[in-house]
Amino acid sequence: MPFFPVETPVIANGMPVRLVANAVSAGFPSPAGDDLEDEIDPISWVVRHPSSTFWWRVEGDCLWDAGIRDGDIIAVDRAGKRRVGRAVLAVVEGAVTAKMLRKRDGRYFLAPANSKESFPDIELTEDSEIWGVIAGVVRRYDLE
Amino acid sequence: MKRPIAISDSANFYVSAERIFDPTLKNVPVIVLSNNDGCAVARSDEAKALGIKMGEPLHLLQDKIKAHGVRVFSSNYTLYGDISRRVVEVYEDFTPNVEIYSIDECFLDFGGFKDRDKHARAMRREVLRRIGVPVRIGIAPTKTLAKCANDIAKKNPIFGGVLDVMDDALATWLLPMVPVGDIWGIGCKTDAKLQKLGIYTAADPRDMPTKQARAVGSVVLERTVLELQGEACIAFDDIEPQRKGMAVTRSAGTPMMDFDTVFQAVTAHATRAAEKLRQHGLVAGTLTVFFHTNRHRLDRPQYSGSRSTRITPMSSDTFDLVEAARRCAQAAWLKGEGQVFGFTKAGIMLADLIRFEDRPLTLFDVEKPKSAALMSALDQVNNRFGKKTLVLASEGMKRPWQLRSDHRSPRYTTRLTDLPVVR
Numbered sequence: 001m002p003f004f005p006v007e008t009p010v011i012a013n014g015m016p017v018r019l020v021a022n023a024v025s026a027g028f029p030s031p032a033g034d035d036l037e038d039e040i041d042p043i044s045w046v047v048r049h050p051s052s053t054f055w056w057r058v059e060g061d062c063l064w065d066a067g068i069r070d071g072d073i074i075a076v077d078r079a080g081k082r083r084v085g086r087a088v089l090a091v092v093e094g095a096v097t098a099k100m101l102r103k104r105d106g107r108y109f110l111a112p113a114n115s116k117e118s119f120p121d122i123e124l125t126e127d128s129e130i131w132g133v134i135a136g137v138v139r140r141y142d143l144e
Numbered sequence: 145m146k147r148p149i150a151i152s153d154s155a156n157f158y159v160s161a162e163r164i165f166d167p168t169l170k171n172v173p174v175i176v177l178s179n180n181d182g183c184a185v186a187r188s189d190e191a192k193a194l195g196i197k198m199g200e201p202l203h204l205l206q207d208k209i210k211a212h213g214v215r216v217f218s219s220n221y222t223l224y225g226d227i228s229r230r231v232v233e234v235y236e237d238f239t240p241n242v243e244i245y246s247i248d249e250c251f252l253d254f255g256g257f258k259d260r261d262k263h264a265r266a267m268r269r270e271v272l273r274r275i276g277v278p279v280r281i282g283i284a285p286t287k288t289l290a291k292c293a294n295d296i297a298k299k300n301p302i303f304g305g306v307l308d309v310m311d312d313a314l315a316t317w318l319l320p321m322v323p324v325g326d327i328w329g330i331g332c333k334t335d336a337k338l339q340k341l342g343i344y345t346a347a348d349p350r351d352m353p354t355k356q357a358r359a360v361g362s363v364v365l366e367r368t369v370l371e372l373q374g375e376a377c378i379a380f381d382d383i384e385p386q387r388k389g390m391a392v393t394r395s396a397g398t399p400m401m402d403f404d405t406v407f408q409a410v411t412a413h414a415t416r417a418a419e420k421l422r423q424h425g426l427v428a429g430t431l432t433v434f435f436h437t438n439r440h441r442l443d444r445p446q447y448s449g450s451r452s453t454r455i456t457p458m459s460s461d462t463f464d465l466v467e468a469a470r471r472c473a474q475a476a477w478l479k480g481e482g483q484v485f486g487f488t489k490a491g492i493m494l495a496d497l498i499r500f501e502d503r504p505l506t507l508f509d510v511e512k513p514k515s516a517a518l519m520s521a522l523d524q525v526n527n528r529f530g531k532k533t534l535v536l537a538s539e540g541m542k543r544p545w546q547l548r549s550d551h552r553s554p555r556y557t558t559r560l561t562d563l564p565v566v567r
Contacts, residue, residue: 051233052274054165054556057563073563079274089566091167098566 046136052079053135056089056098063087063098065113073138074098080133087113087134092122096131146285146374148254148310150264151294152235152271154279157248158186161227162217164276165556165564173214177202180395181218181548218549226557230275238267251290254283264306283308287378288371289315291328292346296321312374319372322346329368334361346372392417393491397548399438400487406435407473408540409490414462414469415536417494419526421460422519427503429458429496431465433472438488447485449476458496458503461515462522465494466536530559 047053058072066087068074076089084103089096090110099110099122110128112119122128154160158176163169173191175184183201184191194212196205202216209216228247235242241253257263264281271279282294289309296318297307309315325335327346337360343349349357349369357369367377392413400406410433421428436448451472455464469492478485525534554562 049274051230055563056566059565059567062567073560074566078276094168094170096167096564096566 043138046075046138047077048135049077049079052132053077054132056096058098061117062112062114062119063100064117065115066100068098068134068137069139071139075135075138076132077135078132080135082130082133084108089131089134090122090124090128091131092128097122098134101130146310147376148257148260148283148285148308149287149290149376150239150252150254150260150281150283151245151249151287151290152252152267152279152281153246153249153294154231154277155298156186156188157228157277158217158219158224159188159191160277161224162220162553164227166553169215173212174217175205175214176217176219177551179219179547180397181550182395185219216551218552220549220553220555222555222558223553227275227277231271231277231279234271234274235267237270238263251287260310261306261308264308265304268305278305280305281307283310284315285310285374286371286376288328288368289374292319292322292326292372295326315374316347319347319350320345324348327368327372329364334365337361389493389495389497390417390420391491391493392420393434393489393493394547395489396487396544397546398544400435400490400544401484403473403477405540405544406477406487406490407470407538408543410435410469410473410492411466411536411538411540412543413490413492414465415539417492418460418462418465418519419523421494421497422523425500426497427458427460427500428465428494429455429498430494431455431468431472432493432495433469433476433491434493435473435476435487435490437485445483445485447478447483447487449478451476457506458498460500461512461519462536463515465492466538470538 053075056074056076058068058074059070061070063069068087080086082088082101084101086101087098088101088110089098090101091097092110097110100113102109102111102121108124110122110124112121159169159174162174162176169188171190172188173194173196174188175191175196176186177183178185178199181202183199184196184205185199187196187198191214194208194214196208196214205214208214224247232242232244232250235250235252239252239254243251245251254260254263260283264283268279268281271277280294280297282290282292282297283306284290284293293307293309297303297305307318309318322345324330324338324343324345325332327349330338338344338349341360343352350372352369354366354369358366361368370377394409394413396409400409414431417428430452432450432452434448434450437444437446439446453468453472455468459465522534526532554564556562556564
């Protein structure tokens with residue numbers, strides 16, 4: 001709260017009084033005035049690290065069981081932790097693929113998540129690289 | 145204690161940006177072309193190894209491109225700008241003071257960090273991890289020395305991308321590795337002059353008397369010598385200087401033969417300039433239009449036209465600027481019958497810029513109460529739905545004057561329709 005110096009001090013009971021100036025509304029205060037909040041922004045809930053998050057479009061259903069379908073837009077965070085069981089984007093032989101990161105017998109695999117169709121597991125080699133971790137998915141449905 | 149300044153930049157930044165989304169570009173020669181696909185402005189190390197030079201025209205490179213499978217890209221500044229912004233965001237996690245020097249170079253205040261080398265390596269690792277762009281970092285007590293350190297770090301892999309020359313002895317050992325022509329701020333002419341005086345590397349000017357430096361070159365060289373001696377003359381400045389003028393100019397993809405086409409290009413440039421003015425909260429007082437034929441084609445008829453006009457009252461309204469540009473373009477257009485010219489470049493320049501709040505009010509202002517609302521609506525529409533969603537009709541529909549960019553990669557990070565695809 002700002003206060004302003006006053007040329008002639010106001011004296012009360014022999015002591016100078018500090019004057020506090022603040023905007024005062026003369027009308028009836030809006031009952032909603034104190035409750036205004038920002039609009040809900042689910043994207044900021046998905047994107048934890050804006051600078052390292054990039055959006056990709058998904059083609060194919062190999063992550064269907066993980067809730068990711070053909071045509072979805074996914075947020076991929078390059079700074080996300082590469083943990084077994086997470087959905088990741090990986091670069092294998094020059095191509096980018098979206099798969100689950102799995103571990104079996106001490107070896108890492110890129111595995112599909114689709115119980116209806118079968119896709120092959122790909123073993124991670126020294127030449128392959130995890131591009132980023134899938135941070136969220138955005139889907140929209142037809143309205144017409 | 146001298147304050148450490150770091151410069152971080154990416155070697156072959158445009159190529160690095162292209163490589164983020166296209167893994168097939170890894171370990172193969174890649175070049176990125178200048179505006180209008182004229183010449184190579186960025187080359188991967190593999191392309192450099194093939195002997196492709198900076199600025200080499202595309203048409204002279206066709207044989208090498210075919211023989212070695214060089215991947216060719218038009219410049220995609222939308223993508224590079226976005227990647228650059230993200231890199232700066234990572235820097236900002238490592239130092240409170242970042243001065244953006246160019247799209248791929250930043251000066252960073254490294255004062256107050258105990259283990260600078262470790263800090264710099266952590267920063268480098270984070271940029272690579274979070275964005276995927278490799279950067280090199282040079283640290284020194286002055287900007288010029290930091291540039292030298294960065295240069296050495298780039299050329300010698302043994303440094304692992306980070307070189308700190310705050311230590312005098314290390315600087316003395318390293319500076320002989322930097323040719324005098326590679327020093328920041330030393331141009332070809334000064335380079336030649338210094339070579340004649342027996343000054344070949346960055347180590348030599350350190351022993352040069354400043355008076356002599358001023359005699360050979362100018363105040364600029366004197367400043368460079370002082371900076372090489374470790375005395376900071378170029379301030380660390382994180383405040384953008386107030387803009388005094390601005391220009392929007394482009395080469396045309398195909399020569400513009402008639403007034404309407406030239407004016408379409410001029411309208412587009414004036415529209416862009418007005419947008420930039422509004423972004424910075426400025427208004428302009430003077431506008432210049434120019435257009436000219438290809439000066440390198442002396443076998444063709446040459447003409448260059450330009451006119452300036454005052455904009456009163458000073459304005460950032462697209463309609464005001466385009467109207468002023470139309471008057472200029474018409475006045476500069478060659479009258480009468482006769483030769484047909486092929487104009488390859490058109491542009492507009494704005495001068496006399498001041499902040500909107502400071503603009504002088506004129507006595508007989510024509511009231512245009514809706515201008516601000518209209519411009520804000522225009523900017524919002526173009527922001528939300530993409531550039532050039534709403535344009536003035538005088539910009540034309542076909543835009544034959546537009547730049548050639550036959551090999552541009554998608555705008556991966558800024559357009560929903562251009563998102564990279566994963567299968």
